[in-house]
Amino acid sequence: MIIDVLKGILVSSGFASLSWQNAVMILVSFVFLYLAIAKKFEPLLLVPIAFGMLLANMPETGLMADPAGLIYPEQAVEGAHWYNDGVLMLIYAGVKSSIFPCLIFMGIGAMTDFGPLLANPISLLLGAAAQLGIYVAFVIAIALGKIPWIGFTPSDAASIAIIGGADGPTAILVASKLAPDLLGPIALAAYSYMALIPLIQPPIMKALTTEKERKVEMKQLREVTKTEKIIFPIAVFVIVSLLLPDAAPLIGFLMLGNLFKECGVTDRLSDTAQNSLCNIVTIMLGTTVGATAAGDKFLQPTTLAIVALGLVAFAFSTAGGLLLGKLLYLVTGGKVNPLIGSAGVSAVPMAARVSQTEGRKYNSSNFLLMHAMGPNVAGVIGSAIAAGFLLLMFGD
């Protein structure tokens, strides 16, 4: 009898149904937890993502089960209600419905000072050029799609390409709409590369610029009035959403958060958007995105292709910003330091910090941070527009 009981416990435990894919993913989650905690690689995102991955790969927990068919109607079981779904699947509805990425964008807006961009509007062009990697990666992904074991569809290619926007919430929004099965690897690649920006960008910056260009000191930015800062979010939202309605959710929430910050009469809302709300949503978004990385879906040849394409996208985006920076250097007669172009890849403020650090290496009295913040915040707008374009092309 005791043996039967022990046998029953063992059979119904997770050990009996632990697949090798689950085991590998559990180990991968440990590696990510190590990187986040010990190496401090984007810990605010990587800890919830890695733990979500751990939760989802524990067998028989049903945390990502969807018997009600909320997210995956093909999994629906007759008579099941929404509350029969796994808790992570219920929270994941916030990702699938775009609520979380939009709320994160509101927090980013409330944290962002668009002053450097307003003081030097040409920065917007650098933010646009630094989206080049998205489109290069898209073409390569389509070409790779001809390989049978990869087989990317155009919407898969668009979702992978958006990694080049170096913007986590944007990548999650596009992937959750166009290629939900690839959401896990895409989100992980996007955030991992964002954490690795200080390693990825400097060699490209060095390769594409001359020492003379890197030494350029830029003129101090003009002071921006409060009125300009208040009008800016409203004007940007109206123009962008009229031109490209698919970009409206991201741009709208980004600009709403920024208006909270700048208008001067909603300090409490601004504080909530950039702190408590953003933190709460980050926990839910990170955990559920990690939970989409179930072993059987994640451990595929396509994941390797996504990781490689993400790196290509990041590299070309950096190169795009730098090349336009070089053009501006020539056009302005040497007044623009091309190093600020690489900050156009979004990833606020890390990419701007890299421009500052690299600039200081060649001219110790150079202070490029505020100049790089212009393209950096322009990159956020640029990647949201690029996402809107891809959703317009391939969305359903």
Place this chain on the structure above:
Amino acid sequence: MRLLYIIDPTAPMSVPQALLVAVTGIAVVLLELALLTLVIQLLSKAVRLFTGRKKNQPEEEFFIPPVQSAAPAAKPAGVPLPDGRSEGSLELENVDEPTAAVIMAIVSNESGIPLNRLSFKSIRLMQEKQK
């Protein structure tokens, strides 16, 4: 009319088609942000033009004049001084000059009267009575 999608997301796409989409995509981003650049420049000019006119007066209001301990030369009554200075002698009792300057600036700001139209007679520290 709103389209669901422009290109069938599941149909195979050739590399030249993908190149076309990519070129269109980067052009859309560049054009939209170029338009925003133009709009920001115009808005900034308009705002600075509008606020520039109003700027001179408030700056005078917040000007903190040096405290004058000696009586200045007599001037016709009611005529504002051109350089933002206050008129008349000022007696300070247990108050240092920087504190007096701050008090005068606050009075000017709160009352909305420019400093060159205000005349301070004395500034005295009021001691609280010991219980």
